[in-house]
Amino acid sequence: MPPEQFQQKLLAWFDEHGRKDLPWQQAISPYRVWVSEIMLQQTQVASVIDYFNRFMARFPTVKNLADAELDEVLQHWAGLGYYARARNLHKTAQIIATNGGEFPQTVEDFSALPGIGRSTAGAILSIACGQSQAILDGNVKRVLTRFHAVHGWPGDSRVTARLWALSSQYTPGRRAGDYTQAMMDLGATLCTRSKPRCGICPIIDGCQAYRLGLVNQLPEPKPRKTLPIKRAYFLVLQDNERRILLEKRPPTGIWGGLWSLPEFADHPLLVDWCKQKGYRLIEPTVLANQRHTFSHYHLDYVPILAKVDNPIDKVMEAGRTVWYKSGEIDFLGLPAPIKRLLQQYYTEDYYDENG
Known part of the structure; x- marks a missing residue:
């Protein structure tokens, strides 16, 4: 034609x-x-x-x-x-x-x-x-x-x-x-x-x-490649005023510039970080593993849910770590999986049952 x-x-x-x-x-x-x-x-x-x-x-x-x-x-x-x-x-x-x-x-x-x-x-x-x-x-x-x-x-x-x-x-x-x-x-x-x-x-x-008769065969798919798996722990920390600790991500890289939960490569690093900050975790709970898939790898992450009764600083590290009220999360730039996680565990029902 x-x-x-x-x-x-x-x-x-x-x-x-x-x-x-x-x-x-x-x-x-x-x-x-x-x-x-x-x-x-x-x-x-x-x-x-x-x-x-x-x-x-x-x-x-x-x-x-x-x-x-x-x-x-x-x-x-x-x-x-x-x-x-x-x-x-x-x-x-x-x-x-x-x-x-x-x-x-x-x-x-x-x-x-x-x-x-x-x-x-x-x-x-x-x-x-x-x-x-x-x-x-x-x-x-x-x-x-x-x-x-x-x-x-x-x-x-x-x-x-x-x-x-x-x-x-x-x-x-x-x-x-x-x-x-x-x-x-x-x-x-x-x-x-x-x-x-x-x-x-x-x-x-x-x-x-x-x-x-090749309509269903074309375009040909990208040659299959097994996506690597990365693992992380996210700390979902709530203080006695029901505020949530969020950190601002670096300006480049995955979720660059967004607010997210403190992230750690393994559980011992999470524990050490809390000790350095002077946080005494109350009733820490390991939640079910979850997966988020990016274009080039899978992220398998474990949320650690805990309360803390002694948050010392409200704004730390030049404003990159902040305690936010749960109702404010809808107005922040949050990665979708992090936002879903917070919405799942920090609803009024959750407060009523676990407050």
């Missing part, structure tokens, strides 16, 4: 069936498209909508985002995961604000900003600025891989290079923004990872994977 026919069929389908009521499709601007594209990395549309609306309500402009404290940005991101995205969003907002609030107008300049790659830059410039720029997000990779029956894992550099060439070949000079959204929509709603709806696909006539 020639590129022109591919474009025509796709855009005709988008005009009739494409999604046009998503919040970032309203009042389109480089800022709104940029924030939505970052949120949509590794995250489903349904999960992003509420986060995007809350984020825009609090940070309606790039200057609002640049002027905000990172803690507040992370608080509005908490639960979306991959927190480096939020930190890079904040850094980039500050760079753009310093440059008078003007967004770059080339893929190269956009890609030089923290957290923005070639595909994200292309999406912003095509959707918000009308430029003819190719993209290659997960949905577009899947559509092109099936349409051309491209074998190999799409993350492999040689396969990726071929898919970029195809994406550039099919991107039209006109209506590039609509075409970009149409490709993402096609992958998200019809050419899905499982149970694709091939029967109503507008480009089925040229799809090689469909013709060869």
